[in-house]
Amino acid sequence: MYDVTVIGCGVIGAGIAYELSHYALSVAVVEKENDVACGTTKANSAIVHAGYDPEPGTKMARLNVEGSNMMEGLCKKLNVFYKKAGSLVIAFDNSDMDILKELLERGKQNGVKDLRILTKKQTLEIEPGLSHEIVGSLYAPTAAIIDPWGLCIAMAQSAVLNGAKLFLNSTVGEITDEGGFYRIKAGNNVIETKYIVNAAGTFADKINNMVAKPFFRILPVKGEYYILDKSEGSLVSHTIFQAPGKFGKGVLISPTVHGNLIVGPTADAAEGPEDTSVTAQGLEKVMKTALRSDTHVNFRESIRNFAGVRATADTRSDFIIDASPDAPRFVNAAAIKSPGLSSSPAIAKEVRSILESIGLVCEEKDFFTDYRRETLFKLMTAEEKEKALKSNPLYGRVICRCETITEGDIRSVLNGPIPPVSIDGVKRRCNAGMGRCQGGFCGPRVHEILSRERKVPMEEIVQDRADSYLLTGETKMGRMENEKL
Numbered sequence: 386m387y388d389v390t391v392i393g394c395g396v397i398g399a400g401i402a403y404e405l406s407h408y409a410l411s412v413a414v415v416e417k418e419n420d421v422a423c424g425t426t427k428a429n430s431a432i433v434h435a436g437y438d439p440e441p442g443t444k445m446a447r448l449n450v451e452g453s454n455m456m457e458g459l460c461k462k463l464n465v466f467y468k469k470a471g472s473l474v475i476a477f478d479n480s481d482m483d484i485l486k487e488l489l490e491r492g493k494q495n496g497v498k499d500l501r502i503l504t505k506k507q508t509l510e511i512e513p514g515l516s517h518e519i520v521g522s523l524y525a526p527t528a529a530i531i532d533p534w535g536l537c538i539a540m541a542q543s544a545v546l547n548g549a550k551l552f553l554n555s556t557v558g559e560i561t562d563e564g565g566f567y568r569i570k571a572g573n574n575v576i577e578t579k580y581i582v583n584a585a586g587t588f589a590d591k592i593n594n595m596v597a598k599p600f601f602r603i604l605p606v607k608g609e610y611y612i613l614d615k616s617e618g619s620l621v622s623h624t625i626f627q628a629p630g631k632f633g634k635g636v637l638i639s640p641t642v643h644g645n646l647i648v649g650p651t652a653d654a655a656e657g658p659e660d661t662s663v664t665a666q667g668l669e670k671v672m673k674t675a676l677r678s679d680t681h682v683n684f685r686e687s688i689r690n691f692a693g694v695r696a697t698a699d700t701r702s703d704f705i706i707d708a709s710p711d712a713p714r715f716v717n718a719a720a721i722k723s724p725g726l727s728s729s730p731a732i733a734k735e736v737r738s739i740l741e742s743i744g745l746v747c748e749e750k751d752f753f754t755d756y757r758r759e760t761l762f763k764l765m766t767a768e769e770k771e772k773a774l775k776s777n778p779l780y781g782r783v784i785c786r787c788e789t790i791t792e793g794d795i796r797s798v799l800n801g802p803i804p805p806v807s808i809d810g811v812k813r814r815c816n817a818g819m820g821r822c823q824g825g826f827c828g829p830r831v832h833e834i835l836s837r838e839r840k841v842p843m844e845e846i847v848q849d850r851a852d853s854y855l856l857t858g859e860t861k862m863g864r865m866e867n868e869k870l
């Protein structure tokens with residue numbers, strides 16, 4: 386019998402598990418995929434928004450600003466990439482300037498620090514490549530860029546290290562109220578729990594409806610992106626937004642913590658909760674809009690397109706973070722669209738306090754150990770490199786040439802508290818395959834290492850999700866090669 390079971394292990398579920406694992410509680414986390422951070426958490430703009438956008442007085446406004454204030458310290462503790470790059474919302478005419486003034490006012494009400502309007506000259510001084518058509522901007526120095534899946538993985542790993550039990554490949558299909566506790570059927574597992582937190586992202590309405598009255602529907606909204614090569618990564622040094630329209634924050638141009646340039650997203654109705662397809666029309670829209678902000682964006686240097694799906698609710702625009710009125714001991718953390726990533730540490734604390742308000746006793750543990758993400762060999766100091774090489778000579782064998790990731794780095798993440806089972810799982814943990822060739826060269830090497838270290842035949846290794854096999858069988862040389870390995 387668990388005290389609390391969290392359904393879904395994106396950045397929201399992982400954050401809640403991380404928070405709860407600081408207390409003397411038995412915590413389970415149930416995830417339908419073969420790894421954590423496989424939903425919206427791995428496909429977004431990766432911005433820690435300052436908090437001037439949400440309407441004052443909403444949960445979204447409060448939790449965004451609180452989360453943004455907590456993020457730098459949390460990332461330092463967990464060794465997650467984070468950079469306070471700042472953001473600019475640019476205006477092209479007077480009506481855009483009126484929107485910026487409104488955002489400034491909202492930001493002040495929400496408690497965002499150091500927010501100010503810049504003139505055209507001041508804007509171009511700090512971001513000289515921008516279009517000279519602009520008339521001014523709203524500058525938010527507290528906005529940041531972050532590694533979103535890195536944060537999720539680090540929080541989930543810390544939770545596991547401190548006693549939380551993670552069930553992967555476990556789709557929650559049924560929940561029954563047994564009077565005093567719940568029984569959850571999740572894949573092949575049956576989990577008994579006193580409390581449930583629903584953090585199932587774009588599936589949160591379905592989980593709610595298993596135990597409580599339906600009161601919202603998720604209408605998924607897709608956002609498509611370009612990722613440009615590192616050669617373009619310093620085109621801008623801040624995150625550049627245009628004045629928002631009625632469909633949200635619009636298309637941004639931003640450096641990423643990994644050194645690339647990200648451009649997007651669109652905001653179009655998705656065909657389902659997992660519709661991450663990219664379209665020619667969507668990408669064209671991104672390109673046209675971005676070139677208005679900065680004519681120098683070189684889309685010929687695109688190395689990847691992807692899409693993420695927002696968990697937009699039909700009945701309200703705020704986050705749904707509440708104890709259910711009709712299911713006892715059931716808490717929703719639903720409709721967590723943007724700025725959900727920015728708000729995630731604050732949402733976790735909010736959920737813990739809601740659980741306490743409905744009877745969960747939380748006593749802080751005497752010991753808690755954060756799991757710091759593995760430092761990549763290329764980022765170590767000379768001394769650390771020497772030490773690492775002595776303890777494991779495989780740090781001297783480069784596997785991913787684009788990103789300079791060594792076999793030592795890969796082995797190190799394979800020994801973490803939530804070892805990756807897929808090639809993309811390795812990528813999300815140590816960046817192998819994130820470079821210009823997108824795993825064209827290192828993919829087969831990572832495949833071999835995964836097979837060897839996990840003692841699983843090559844044919845059973847997947848690229849990403851459960852059935853994304855890469856090999857269907859052996860060629861005549863296959864067996865000989867495998868035997869050599």
Ligand SMILES: Cc1cc2nc3c(=O)[nH]c(=O)nc-3n(C[C@H](O)[C@H](O)[C@H](O)COP(=O)(O)OP(=O)(O)OC[C@H]3O[C@@H](n4cnc5c(N)ncnc54)[C@H](O)[C@@H]3O)c2cc1C
Nearest residue numbers: 393395397417424425426429430432557586608725726727
């Ligand atoms: C295009 C786009 C851009 C964005 N940009 C930003 C940004 O720059 N800054 C920001 O702050 N926010 C941004 N967001 C929002 C942010 O990405 C989300 O708020 C956040 O990732 C939501 O995390 P989550 O854990 O709720 O959802 P998810 O990451 O989707 O996690 C939910 C998990 O639940 C699992 N699950 C679902 N159903 C079941 C089931 N039945 N059984 C078991 N497990 C289940 C899923 O597999 C998934 O892993 C953006 C979102 C999008 C789509």
